[in-house]
Amino acid sequence: MDISKRIQRLKVSPVRKLNPYAEDALKRGIKIYHLNIGQPDIETPKIFFEAISKYNGTTLRYEHSRGLALLIDRIQKYYEKLGIHYDVEDIVITSGGSEAISFAMLAIFDEGDEILVSEPLYANYKSFYDVFDIKYNAVRTYAEDGFHLPSREEIEKHITPKTKAFMLANPSNPTGVVYTKREMDDIAYIVKKYDLFLISDEVYREFVYGDRTAISFGTYKDIEENVVIIDSISKRFSACGARIGCLISKNKKLMTAVFRECQARLSLPTLDMLGAVALYELPDHYFDAALKEYDYRRKIIFEELNKMEGVVAREPEGAFYVLAKLPVKNAEDFIIWLLKDFNINGETVMFAPAEGFYATEGLGKDEVRISYALDSNDLKKAMNILREALIKYKEVEK
Amino acid sequence: MDISKRIQRLKVSPVRKLNPYAEDALKRGIKIYHLNIGQPDIETPKIFFEAISKYNGTTLRYEHSRGLALLIDRIQKYYEKLGIHYDVEDIVITSGGSEAISFAMLAIFDEGDEILVSEPLYANYKSFYDVFDIKYNAVRTYAEDGFHLPSREEIEKHITPKTKAFMLANPSNPTGVVYTKREMDDIAYIVKKYDLFLISDEVYREFVYGDRTAISFGTYKDIEENVVIIDSISKRFSACGARIGCLISKNKKLMTAVFRECQARLSLPTLDMLGAVALYELPDHYFDAALKEYDYRRKIIFEELNKMEGVVAREPEGAFYVLAKLPVKNAEDFIIWLLKDFNINGETVMFAPAEGFYATEGLGKDEVRISYALDSNDLKKAMNILREALIKYKEVEK
Numbered sequence: 001m002d003i004s005k006r007i008q009r010l011k012v013s014p015v016r017k018l019n020p021y022a023e024d025a026l027k028r029g030i031k032i033y034h035l036n037i038g039q040p041d042i043e044t045p046k047i048f049f050e051a052i053s054k055y056n057g058t059t060l061r062y063e064h065s066r067g068l069a070l071l072i073d074r075i076q077k078y079y080e081k082l083g084i085h086y087d088v089e090d091i092v093i094t095s096g097g098s099e100a101i102s103f104a105m106l107a108i109f110d111e112g113d114e115i116l117v118s119e120p121l122y123a124n125y126k127s128f129y130d131v132f133d134i135k136y137n138a139v140r141t142y143a144e145d146g147f148h149l150p151s152r153e154e155i156e157k158h159i160t161p162k163t164k165a166f167m168l169a170n171p172s173n174p175t176g177v178v179y180t181k182r183e184m185d186d187i188a189y190i191v192k193k194y195d196l197f198l199i200s201d202e203v204y205r206e207f208v209y210g211d212r213t214a215i216s217f218g219t220y221k222d223i224e225e226n227v228v229i230i231d232s233i234s235k236r237f238s239a240c241g242a243r244i245g246c247l248i249s250k251n252k253k254l255m256t257a258v259f260r261e262c263q264a265r266l267s268l269p270t271l272d273m274l275g276a277v278a279l280y281e282l283p284d285h286y287f288d289a290a291l292k293e294y295d296y297r298r299k300i301i302f303e304e305l306n307k308m309e310g311v312v313a314r315e316p317e318g319a320f321y322v323l324a325k326l327p328v329k330n331a332e333d334f335i336i337w338l339l340k341d342f343n344i345n346g347e348t349v350m351f352a353p354a355e356g357f358y359a360t361e362g363l364g365k366d367e368v369r370i371s372y373a374l375d376s377n378d379l380k381k382a383m384n385i386l387r388e389a390l391i392k393y394k395e396v397e398k
Numbered sequence: 399m400d401i402s403k404r405i406q407r408l409k410v411s412p413v414r415k416l417n418p419y420a421e422d423a424l425k426r427g428i429k430i431y432h433l434n435i436g437q438p439d440i441e442t443p444k445i446f447f448e449a450i451s452k453y454n455g456t457t458l459r460y461e462h463s464r465g466l467a468l469l470i471d472r473i474q475k476y477y478e479k480l481g482i483h484y485d486v487e488d489i490v491i492t493s494g495g496s497e498a499i500s501f502a503m504l505a506i507f508d509e510g511d512e513i514l515v516s517e518p519l520y521a522n523y524k525s526f527y528d529v530f531d532i533k534y535n536a537v538r539t540y541a542e543d544g545f546h547l548p549s550r551e552e553i554e555k556h557i558t559p560k561t562k563a564f565m566l567a568n569p570s571n572p573t574g575v576v577y578t579k580r581e582m583d584d585i586a587y588i589v590k591k592y593d594l595f596l597i598s599d600e601v602y603r604e605f606v607y608g609d610r611t612a613i614s615f616g617t618y619k620d621i622e623e624n625v626v627i628i629d630s631i632s633k634r635f636s637a638c639g640a641r642i643g644c645l646i647s648k649n650k651k652l653m654t655a656v657f658r659e660c661q662a663r664l665s666l667p668t669l670d671m672l673g674a675v676a677l678y679e680l681p682d683h684y685f686d687a688a689l690k691e692y693d694y695r696r697k698i699i700f701e702e703l704n705k706m707e708g709v710v711a712r713e714p715e716g717a718f719y720v721l722a723k724l725p726v727k728n729a730e731d732f733i734i735w736l737l738k739d740f741n742i743n744g745e746t747v748m749f750a751p752a753e754g755f756y757a758t759e760g761l762g763k764d765e766v767r768i769s770y771a772l773d774s775n776d777l778k779k780a781m782n783i784l785r786e787a788l789i790k791y792k793e794v795e796k
Binding site: 004041113239241263 | 399401402403404405406408409410411414435437438439440441442446447450451453456457458459460461463493494496497500504505506507508509511522525526529531562593594595623624636637638639640641649651652655658659661662663664665666667668669670
């Protein structure tokens with residue numbers, strides 16, 4: 001009785017792999033600032049819970065496999081505001097963005113097919129690629145360039161006859177990059193030229209800072225049959241524990257296939273979908289306060305990191321992450337040391353080692369993903385701990 | 399841009415494939431008795447909704463990937479009552495039984511590996527086998543035998559060097575069979591002898607009639623490393639729309655792998671898990687009323703079917719299905735005719751064509767799955783419509 005080879009390819013999440021050290025630290029009474037996890041601390045709008053408590057059905061039945069019709073309607077209206085019209089048949093509700101990714105992978109790729117990605121990339125993408133035996137071909141991006149894409153020609157070099165899709169997150173987890181119009185035009189050109197699907201994870205769409213805007217690939221008319229949008233309410237409305245996302249595409253063949261995947265898993269939680277309906281009815285200015293808060297935190301992080309000797313971090317542009325290069329040989333060892341051997345007045349800090357976000361073995365060893373989904377006072381304390389720790393760790397590493 | 403071959407193997411669900419005909423009938427003002435779908439009509443206990451409305455958190459965070467600790471505790475206690483002790487590490491909460499099946503498939507089978515099943519089988523199993531490229535080798539069972547298993551020797555003939563697991567539902571959807579102790583002993587003997595996983599779908603555990611009991615394969619100490627239990631609250635507590643299930647096994651290697659699958663999809667809906675906790679706290683006698691009701695319906699169905707000429711249906715033993723052989727050439731055509739061309743005072747009836755529940759092409763063409771998760775008065779009316787329809791259809795088929 002052996003378990004499958006495909007499941008053995010699944011790696012432990014870099015975000016969670018050091019949890020045992022954190023649990024040990026907690027037991028010793030250490031307070032940890034968790035900058036390792038992308039869990040927004042902003043309150044879930046009360047309207048979500050209110051909508052659920054208004055449910056007056058008696059039997060909680062299987063909902064339609066595509067999702068609650070009312071929720072699909074609200075998502076259509078949301079996209080209309082972005083200038084994109086989607087038909088009901090273009091949308092399926094999914095269990096968070098995760099299920100949308102899983103559905104897209106199964107519907108597009110056979111075993112051994114290739115996906116084009118940029119690295120570093122969201123570690124859970126790799127879980128799905130690995131378990132479904134999708135090979136990934138990664139275009140490298142660098143901390144020094146703020147993780148922006150290389151030239152079109154450089155990207156094209158990574159395309160092979162087996163490449164079926166390009167996938168990216170915009171704004172990006174884990175890098176915080178927001179792609180420019182020029183970069184997006186390049187990608188659109190490439191997917192058109194090579195007849196690829198373009199899987200665009202836009203769950204952080206609203207989290208964009210400065211004078212930037214996150215353009216949706218849904219607005220690219222010329223490639224509308226290529227584009228597959230991954231979306232979710234988790235970050236948008238601070239509702240990670242609702243597990244409501246969606247997959248959107250105007251590619252009819254793809255959506256017919258995806259709908260069969262929906263049928264195989266029957267349906268999604270009715271109550272959470274009702275809650276999500278209410279969230280999509282929030283006024284547009286709902287995002288203003290959250291965005292202002294994240295922008296403030298982003299500035300704290302960026303300023304503090306740039307004061308530290310040997311740290312490389314460009315200005316975060318979107319989402320709530322920054323991928324920083326630290327003056328350490330091995331970031332994972334450093335984080336373990338932070339949890340085991342270091343504290344300031346009983347407090348320490350935790351990051352996600354960036355190695356797990358790379359596709360290529362051996363890259364990112366001196367980098368960490370820092371999430372700033374944390375109260376600004378705590379963030380300041382956490383940055384202070386990091387600065388002191390880096391100074392002390394120099395001696396430890398010698 | 400082609401979609402994948404694996405997704406093209408996915409068939410439309412036999413339970414839902416005739417829905418367009420039903421929608422048309424509805425538009426024409428026809429009332430349909432839906433005996434095609436396994437949706438209990440029993441009320442979801444109010445305690446489920448009450449527990450959810452008591453939630454007083456402010457941010458709906460990602461729960462632990464394994465599931466809410468409190469829910470795992472309640473599931474442990476539930477199994478203790480069945481005489482089975484499970485550790486926390488033996489259980490993961492899943493999005494309905496469906497996700498548990500999907501997790502088991504990925505963790506056990508590589509592409510091209512074989513699974514041993516009995517046919518007819520639950521159609522959604524096939525969806526997961528097909529999309530993950532698992533070959534199925536089916537032991538045939540017959541309406542005339544009430545779909546009980548053939549001899550051990552007959553089953554063993556279907557085992558090949560590529561067989562990695564035996565999978566069955568007990569009580570069974572779609573056949574309503576409850577396996578006897580002797581049949582279960584045979585299965586246990588086989589999985590031990592050939593070193594197979596035994597995937598036992600026990601979501602209908604409580605729905606057993608007469609003097610039968612549904613024994614859990616979890617009680618078989620000798621094969622505890624082989625056994626993987628699929629479970630769910632959907633039928634047990636009439637909570638299909640909560641999408642809460644679980645996967646249970648004492649096989650540590652398997653559960654380590656399954657836990658990584660949990661991490662890849664992050665977490666499950668917090669509120670539905672809280673509701674499920676409350677359901678598991680219901681007193682044992684909760685099932686008495688539901689069981690009595692289903693038993694009554696089962697008798698109606700069985701008696702009525704046996705009055706109809708040419709219908710073959712043994713006494714349903716468990717779950718809320720009966721798979722009946724009808725005196726028609728093609729049951730799917732018959733159901734379409736029921737929806738398009740037949741009604742009694744504006745009412746008709748819908749079943750699931752059984753062909754989609756068979757693994758072998760061409761079998762089950764004259765069979766239907768009849769679900770009796772419907773009020774007994776409606777059931778009687780539905781049976782009356784079926785009887786009249788069968789008489790009339792004889793002429794149509796000529």
